[in-house]
Amino acid sequence: MCFIGQCHSGTALDVCTDNFFLQPLCLIGIIDVMRHYVKAFFLFFSFLFCIFAFRLFIFVKNGIIILIFNPLPLFSRKRGSFMNRTQKLGNVLIISSRKRMLSEFQSYLHSVLGEYLTFNTLLREQATDPSLFRGYQCVLFPTARALETFPLTIDSSILQLACDRVFNHMFLDKIIQIPPHERVYLVNDDKSSTLDIISQLEECGITQYDFVPFYPGCKDTESDIQFAITAGEPQLVPSRIPNVLDIGNRIIDISTILQLCEYFNIPLQTVNRVSRNYVNQILHTVKTSETYYTNYVQTEQLMQVILFSLPVGVCLFGADGRIQFMNAKFAHAFSLPSSNFEGQPFSECLPPAYADTAFDRNGDWTILLSDQKTQITLSVLSMVFPDTEPVFLAFLPGGRSTEAPAAEEEKTEESTFFASSRTFSLSLSHADSVQNLMTQVRHLALFDFPILIQGESGTQRRTLARAIHNFSRRHHYPFSVLHSPGNNLTEASLLRLLAETNHGTLVLSQVDRFPLAIQDLLVNVLTNVYGNFFSAPETHRFDVRIIAIADDNLYKKVEKGTFLRELFHLLSASELQTVPIRRRREDIPDLLNYFLLQFFHNSDMTCDRIFSEGLLRFLKEYAYPGNIHELYNLSCSLFTRYNSHKLQLSDLPTYLRSRQMADVSLTDLQYQVLSFVSMHPKAGRLAIKNGLADGETFVSEAALRTVLGELSSAGYLIVHRTKGGCEISELGRMVLEK
Structure with missing residues (x-):
């Protein structure tokens, strides 16, 4: 409706309350305000009503008042309701070929939006006349295919909507009671919907199962599967499956609910309530899932400890x-x-x-x-x-003893380098440097030359010595180790050790730390009794392979006079140089997974699964001065701290946390920014600047940008592009806790 009257002003008055327009409707009338007082009186009250209930424009030109306005709905999302609560905003018709689905859809939609909309149902085969759709503003179909193949033409003024559907989250707490790592049939009436449900379950974090899709046309060939989940199709589950969980037909997704709310202008508070309930339901299920999984992990770990501690095999x-x-x-x-x-x-x-x-x-x-x-x-x-x-x-109730091996058959350095001591085929390394080392080891194992193995502590030097022995012709004979003898080692005891090791291998461990007196004794015994390289083997009293182990560059000690030159040349006919972890970083994930398999006895418990991104990045970049020993011990420590939640940087042993924090030095401004972001995740620069100002700290835009860059470069902050704001990293939290 629009009114026009005379006015002697040349101005234009815009009293539009906002810029939200619905379909414009204009009606122009001319009123002589001076001659028709009654109509003017009516105009006055109509004008007030228009300002209140409509969006009104008033233009004054050439003495004529022109009023153009848009009628608002009686219920606007921004203005609130002036409508009787019992009056519905619209009618929705649900069409499906299945009665159960119609009933479930109607019940669910009524529970969510029944206050504002009326929901009726119609079987697809009963939809024979377009007149059935009169009085409806929306027609809902269960799938896009159902909408596309619907035979009748529906008036274009009626919204036709294909539902997005999702499994009912109310059943999540039942799903997660299935034992983890089980293979589970996911059963539905067609391939597409079956794969959709599997994808939706995985998106919700249900990844502890191996889902196998099963739908009409599939054959039950997986005889080991004992569990099945079906979305309202229990009749399709193979009859032999003893454990069947029916989670009902997939319900309408929140996205479809929001489409209906927008189309019918349903109040925002209702939309927010629906979204909040949806999220709360999922959060409740996540907490329940974590509880179940935590209990499962703890029980599994306890059982493994018990079984490993049993005195029988x-x-x-x-x-x-x-x-x-x-x-x-x-x-x-x-x-x-x-x-x-x-x-x-x-x-x-x-x-x-x-x-x-x-x-x-x-x-x-x-x-x-x-x-x-x-x-x-x-x-x-x-x-x-x-x-x-x-x-x-x-x-093994009796018979052969299951005691640990004798001392001379001592374990290698945690048995981490080879899965089998008799073969090199199971090496855990993909690094070229280690592969080259393996080639040398294979070659040297074929001969009896003395070997000097040099390298840092923890680089599996004794493991290599053991592997050479096991791969050689001497593997049926003793493997003995002489480790850091004191000055009280006598010639008689050394000869006795050689006799016990005859035809086998003698390892001189940490030979670079032997006292000079013992070095001299070794020279005399090995030269006069063991023989020299120019004498015939049959003249040797003992047939023993000598392998010496030393730290890096033993020859430097020869030059310093702390190691006998004659002994060095006697032991170093062949040399091997081990590779530290920092020079084979590509092997770290494989080594971690190998150790975790020893502890968990579960190939699914990999480093990607149980370590956070920050912790895994640290483990890949750390220098490991203790090499394999340190990596093994670190894996042990993290294993004992695992309790179903991903491990964080804060779960590292104290010595590593202290070392990592030792060089951390923040300015007051950096510390304040880090603290603010910790309490206000996703805060942008403006929010940080204003937050600091509230605390009497004033900083320019340029200075703040510099500080954020410094904190990001140090790994304490994650600065997202565009509108993502900033968030504190795991390392940043450790800095604040320091």
Whole structure:
């Protein structure tokens, strides 16, 4: 509606309350204000109403008043409601070919938006006449395909909406009660929706399962699967599956709810309430999930400690014959190089004569070991649990001792370099420098020359010596180590050691630290008794391979006079130089994963999964002065701190945190900025500047930009581009906690 009257002013008055326009409607009337007082009186009150209820423009030109305005809806998101609460804003028709889906959609939408909208349902086969859509402002379809293939033409004035659908988050707490790492069928009525549900579950953080899609046309070939999740299609689940969780039809996603709210101008407070409830529901489920998973991890770790601490050898394998767990006692009893046989056939761990034996029943077996002399008793116990296939526990009740090896068969440096001491094929390194070292080791193992292994502490020098021995013709004979003898070492004791090691390998560990008196004794004994390189081997009293281990550059000590030149030349016929961790950083993730596998006995527990980005970056960049020893000990420390949540920089041992913080020095302004960002995540420069000003710290835009750059370069802040603001890093939190 619009009014026009005379005015003797040449001005234009704009009383529009804001710039939000709906469909303009103009009606022009001319009123002679001076001659028609009654109409003027009516105009006055109409004018007030228009200002209140409409967006009104008043133009005055040539004595004529022109009023142009837009009618507002009786309910505006910005103005509040002047409508009776019982009056609905619109009618929505839901169309589907399935009654259950119609009922669930109607019930869910009514619970969310029933205060403002009326929801009715119609089976697809009953939709035979376009007149059925009269009185509706919106028609909802369950999928885009249902909308595209709908046979009737719907008037263009009616909103046609294909729902975005998501699984019902109310069932998340039931899903996460399935044991982690299980293979699970995800069952639905077509491939696309099945894959969508798997993707949605993974987006919600449900990544601890191996989901296998199953829909009409798929064959049940995964005989090991004992769990299935279905979205309202339990009849499609293979009948043999004992554990079926029906999470109901997928519900309408929040995005579709928000589309309806926008289209019908539903109040913002309702939209906010719906969004808040949706988020709170997910947060509640996440907390529940963390509790379940934490309990699971703690129980699993406790069980592993118990099984590893048992005084008998234990091995657990499934109905398929593949090993699920083996402790070190069991591995040692069968002379296996490692207890990490998860997923390997149980029969492969036994002597070849038992390769075809089925250990699938309760009983005792007498096993003749590969030496054809030793017999041990192997007991197998079948354990059956509800709704699962049986598992078998193999253990050693008696027979061969499972004590640790004798002293001369001491373990190598945590057995970290090779998964097997008899082979080089399982080396954990991909670095060229280490591969070149391996080539040298393979070559030297074929000969009997004395070898000098030099390198930093913790670089597996003794492991290399052991590997050379095991790969040589001497591997059936003793491997002895003489480590840092005192001045009381006598010629008789040295000769006795050579006699005990005859035909084997003698390692002189830390030979660079031997006292000069002992060095002189070694020269005399090795020259006069062991022989020299110009004498025939048959004249030697002892046939012993000598491997010496020293720190970097032993020849420098020769030049300083702290190591005998004659002994140096006697020991260094061949040389090997080990590689420190800092020169093979590409191996760090693999080494970490190898150690974590030793501790967790679970190949899924990798460094990417249990370490935060900041912690993993630190572990990759750290120098490791203790090399493999330090990396191994650090992995042990982090393992003991793991409790289902990703480990952070603050979980590092005290000596590393102290070392990292030792050189940290912040100015007062840097500290204030870091503290402010810590309390106000995603704050931008303006917010930081104003926040500092509130605390009586005034800083220019340029100075603040410089400080943010310095903190970012030091790794204390993460500065996002565009409108992302700033947030504190893990390292920044450690600085504040210092």
